[in-house]
Amino acid sequence: MLGTAGSSRSTVSLTEACRKTEFGARASLYPRTVRSVPVLLALLTVSVFINYIDRGNLSIAAPMLKDELGISAAQLGLLLSAFFWTYSAALLASGWLVDHVPVKWVMAAGFFLWSGATVATGFLHGFAALLMIRLVLGIGESVAYPAYSSILANHCPSSDRSFANALVATGLACGPAFGMLLGGTLMARFGWRSYFIGVGTFSMIWLLPWLRYAPHGPGIAAASCDPAPSTLAILKQRASWGTFIGLFSNAYGLYYLIAWLPFYLVRERHFSMDTMARIGSGLFLAQAAASAIIGRTADVWIKAGAGRTKVYLTLLLSGQIVLGGCLFAVPLVRAFLLGPILLLTGFALGSAMANIWPITQTLAGPHASGRWTGIQCFFGNLAGVLAGGLTGWIVQRTGHFFWAFGIAALLTVPGMSSWLFVVRRVEPVAWGLPQSRAAVQPELS
Secondary structure (H helix, E strand, O other), X not given: OHHHHHHHHHHHHHHHHHHHHHHHHHHHHHHHHHOOHHHHHHHHHHHHHHHXXXXXXXXXXXXHHHHXXXXXXXXXXXHHHHHHXXXXXXXXXXXXXXXXXXXXXXXXXXXXXXXXXXXXXOOOOOHHHHHHHHHHHHHHHOOHHHXXXXXXXXXXXXXXXXXXXXXXXXXXXXXXXXXXXXXXXXXXXXXXXXXXXXXXXXXXXHHHHHHHHOOOOOHHHHHOOOOOOOHHHHHOOHHHHHHHHXXXXXXXXXXXXXXXXXXXXXXXXXXXXXXXXXXXXXXXXXXXXXXXXXXXHHHHHHHOOOOHHHHHHHHHHHHHHXXXXXXXXXXXXXXXXXXXXXXXXXXXXXXXXXXXXXXXXXXXXXXXXXXXXXXXXXXXXXXXXXXXXXXHHHHXXXXXXXXXXXXXXXXXXXXXXXXXXXHOOOOOOOXXXXXXXXXXXXXXX
16 A cells, blocks of 8 residues: 555656646747747748648639630539548648658648649649649648647747637638639739749749748657657547537638639629639638637637637637528628628638637647647548539539538538537647546636
């Protein structure tokens, strides 16, 4: 009995010592990393901006591409969804890589691959060749979000993490906005092929500052005594499945709009390319503004003493409620109301996106953020596969977009349910404790 008690006291003392060491290490770590955070955030924001320009370019070119190649709406849907086939599958490997290989080199390799694929797209002719290069693009872009999550969890103070994630979400939204506003205009003037070649080539410049200012070392993870969890350990967490379903629900609406909104506005609403560019870009600019505003609001609210569960779930669920209503309304409203409805849709998307990744990074912690994000993105981005292919089939069969918008609206319901009833509480998982799991009672006060 004495031996057992002594062993127990030794274990507790060791754990306390470990936590004290970790606290001191973190306290000394932040002053060194905070000075690099503004540059780091700028680079990450620009990279996701480029990322979403490159993945959305084909949807901007869709009306011209369909006429040039003589393909059906169903074939166009395959081209738009093909990106997500490899993107989703490769996310599992990317999540593992960013936790085991220096993130600087993982991100650089992926960025080079997806920019090269964008350039190559401008030189290709034929459905099969375009399908293959979309698969390559998906592999390259798969490194991005696991890398972002790992970097922010390890190199950004938790007190500013909501705004840091919001800046990344702002870059995400500005990519499609730029693509529609300027991309549509430039394609109409110079042709879609020249646009792809120019954007892909110019994007390569990003690699120069990245190789100089990318984070070095494990960051906060080096100060933690918790072991790195396995993929199986993450999958055993109830909260992880809530984040997977929640991301799928939100991503379906986002990817549906990125892939099909330009085609919908031109072919069903009969807008010109210029008008489509103005209306479509307005949605994503509203999303960008909302991401920044809501992200800063979350940080201020938390610093004022509110619990993370209350802050993140209130802002996220509010956004999804509005998003579902707007998606249902889009095909029903008259043309003069379409612009305001799409602006509100963008704001709702931004509110939701600004809070998804702070939840994941809080739950996973610095050791598991990259891998958890990779798995979460794998499940979430299956929505891109479904949204592209299913919408093409629906439009081919019905000749309109009513049911396509209806499905996107209905899918917000399981997403809201998963955040509220499956995740329930936003607290770090104690990976180092036996049978550890996140708390399950919601904290709304």
